[in-house]
Amino acid sequence: MRPAAAVPAFYAALVADYPESSEADEATDESSPWSAGLDVGDGYVLMPMQWGRAAEVAPRVIELAGQHGLVCFDPQVGVVHVPPALRASGALHLQSCVGLPVSDPDLETVERAVRRLSAENWFVILEDPSGRYVQVGNGARAGAAAGGYTVEFRDDSPERHYRRVLRDREQVVSVFADFMRDPATRPAGVAWEKLSL
Structure with a gap:
């Protein structure tokens, strides 16, 4: 139609x-x-x-x-x-603490979501269909000091789950941009620490 x-x-x-x-x-x-x-x-x-x-x-x-x-x-x-029939194969899914989920977001939408983090809007998750994801939490609710960001990357298994606390919001934006380019590769520019779950 x-x-x-x-x-x-x-x-x-x-x-x-x-x-x-x-x-x-x-x-x-x-x-x-x-x-x-x-x-x-x-x-x-x-x-x-x-x-x-x-x-x-x-x-x-x-x-x-x-x-x-x-x-x-x-x-x-x-x-x-974007409706499901028009989404790209392997489309990512974006969810913020505040607002509706977004399927197949563009880079600008993802960057805007990360830049809007606040005490009230304290987390953002970007996930691919296989279950890989990058997520960030802001402040005490996420286990970070005031003004800090707890960032996690998980590959396709619990054995490949990494975390890092960052202070620079633009570095967090860069992590999300790297994930959008290639969800199967751990985002660069961060000294990730492996989580034991």
Whole structure:
């Protein structure tokens, strides 16, 4: 199905789950997650969502878009959610403490996630389909001193699990960029310490 042809079907499925409020009901209808009417055009649907409903509604919107072969762009965080049929083979999966998971993220999205680490948004994980991953935790929750980052890399087995505490956020960004280039190779530039689990 061509994207422009898929949009009406996506819109129909979307409003079946989350109806738009009529103008007469808008002031009193609290069941709708939309803060204004949906804007439907040739090849797109713009959805102004109530902030308090985003955690509940956004995952379903992304799922429906994927079912119709459409990408979904979240302008709040600058992330494009790619449907499974359009993802690259071996696509990585990104998860932050705050926000929705992102499949097949680009380098900019990964770097932005790492740079947004804070006391409240304290971890980021990037994983490939085989179970290899690199993850970082910020501060005391991750076992690092204030301002520190506990970074771990795990190859495909517990025997190849490594860790390092870093102080430089840009070095952490570099570790994630290395993993994106080649998940099967331990990221360079870090004196990794093997973990015994």
